[in-house]
Amino acid sequence: MSAPKINVQAISSGILSDDVLMLGEPLMKKSKIPAGQPLTLQFGSFRHPVTVVPVPRYEGLRISQTLFRRMGLHTGVTLRLQYRAQTRTLSLGPLIGVLVSREYPAQPDKPFGDITMFCRELTDACRKQGAYVYFFTPAALGSSQAAVEGWVYNEGWHRMVLPVPNVVNNRLTTRKLENLPDVQQFMREINVRYGSRVFNEKFLDKSEVFEALKKDPGLQRYLPESHSLHNFAMFRSMCTRYPSVFLKPVRGSLGKGIIRITQTGAESWQASYATVNGTRKLTFSSLPKLYASISGKMKSVRYLIQQGLSLIEIGGRPVDFRALTQKNADGEWTVTSVVSRTAGNDHFVSNLARGGTLSKAREAIAKSNLPVLYRGDASARLHRAALDIARGIDTYIPAHFGELGIDLAIDTAGRIWLLEVNSKPSKNDNTPLTEGKIRPSVRMMIQYARFLSGF
Template identity: 25%
Template sequence: MSVFVFFPEDKPDSATLNHQISGYIYKRDGWVKETFPIPDIIYDRCLFKNVKETSVAASFLGGLPETTWSMWSRGLPGKRRVYDLLKREQALSPFLPHTLSYTGSKSLSKAIDLFDGELFMKPSGGSHGRHTLYVNCKRADETILQGRDRSNSIFQKTILARDLFHWVNNFTGRRRFIIQPYLKLSSREGSPFDLRVLAQKNARGRWTTTGMAVRQGPAEGKTSNLHGGGTAMSAPSFLESEFGVSLAGEIIACINHLSECIPPLLENGFGRLGELGIDFGIDCSGKVWLLEVNSKPGRRVFRQTGDIPAAKLSVENPLRYARYLLLRQLRRVNT
């Protein structure tokens, strides 16, 4: 298999009509730009920041000959649609935090009452921890705000309670947000943490768990994403130090079970998928919460924890699954 990288900003030109595309291949001295045949399989790893970037990628793919390629995997829709689908599964319901869509002041007011004046807001689309907000309305005359802005910088401020709805409206802008109760998912030292599971399809097209790792963020940040300055560590050793050996074993067993159930459910609801980053929170009592699922997960956690087998497998599995898809196509052509 030949593997190369290309960018949607490089619009299809006359070369595309001849089934050629410009891209980059990694060689001994670094990335080299060359011309390639249009690939049989395309894996969309773009992390779109706005509607314009999304439309540019769609335009690029729309300009390619339709019969010469297929997508490696679909992407997941927004967090609310994923939540609604998983909520239908009775066995998963206890692990899902109550989730509302933010649609303005009325929805925020409802969430404040429902969640006892303490809540967490995040974009419905992937954000790597950026643009998230913790709201504490427990005081009558003022509100405590804490989170990360669009550039992923940590902020904390206190505003008058009467200014909250206007402030949140400006903070969210035109992006879609969801609202959830604030879950106390911090270590004994007060640092936020979560647990990332990487689920991938293997060379036989079957879901497997590649590995898991804990991500811990700075205490003032409320989130633990690596993009926001978080660090990764071994899940078993961290959980054992926080909860003891027995409870840590129960937590890991629960997470392993959920990680086996979730990918097929999402695939049945949204179409064929190739890999998923599944994020779990664990509160101070040891209860497991499913926080979110990402269809374009990162892989840095395994390098940071020193789990070299998982790190290697995390980059090999997408190639193995691509080969599985190609061989399946060939079998269909030849039968």
């Protein structure tokens, strides 16, 4: 059962003492909150001793202005309230913190650059669900984990000191930021001290994902043969067994640095490189020569070598799919959306950053060369694969995720394959906000945060 929503108001500190809360009597009765007894008020890491005074025929909560400010609140908020008799705590929440890469203090209307509109959308959605959200960056984290300097939106952006949140959504866009000692220590310490939960804890690495999922017999059918590339024997074995193979930087994204290798004749091998402008091709007269050409790069970049698939196509352009899976209000994986991406002209990767175009999965399938026989249940099978894979990541990778972007493919024989899993699926989210419109993915994120924090 979810905690009831309640309107929280500030009362001048001259009228109401900091140690007294005025709470609607009907809710006090319903939640069995005792009047006039010492209780602890909690909001994220904030703790304060209070007593509660019942107010007849009133539905809200009144708090002194001073306390209100110390909690990082602004006027007229709706929050959820929960009373735990065992510990005599009255908790308000959930307090959600979103960890973003950087702020632009010189742009008061857009303090987070391109993702500011997403931050507004999340703020609106939290208000509707009775949650409170703020945004903070690694730069704002000090060595103490007592409070956080963050940004709150309320008719404009305000920077203020806030309690440590119940739930942190990690939306850092680089491994470098994520691995900063202050960030790592913050994520660890707030859990130990306050029981805060962090989700989307870390970036995934492509080798780690395939190694982990191989352990699950139920998932093997989705996995193209994939290995960490260390030596020529492995390289030759893959290149001679499959019509094409893909080399992918294990920490790559956006189609960067991907190389496709195909045999074009008895003594002829072609390497295709995915560049911003299209595909650059080089031909080699032997496999050792091709391998030599990439072994320089292998000193600084680790590669995953993967069986190439013959993806379905639209007008000769490969098509693949991106499923957004999220945990819901019961903490269970669900599929929020599946979209398709068609590669741009002269590209063999379908990433939007490389000229790919987005469309509805069903429409793309209908336009593709997928034989009609396999079309009917293709969407349902993509859905199913995404769920199975998200659950597999949870089972076999020891990190906490609430949201995963799963890249899937359908080959021309109708079979579904996993290409990669992204743990920062909407990291460059700059979707323009249609005023007042809240996307299902944003709503779902808050529902999961409520599940995690017990609100």
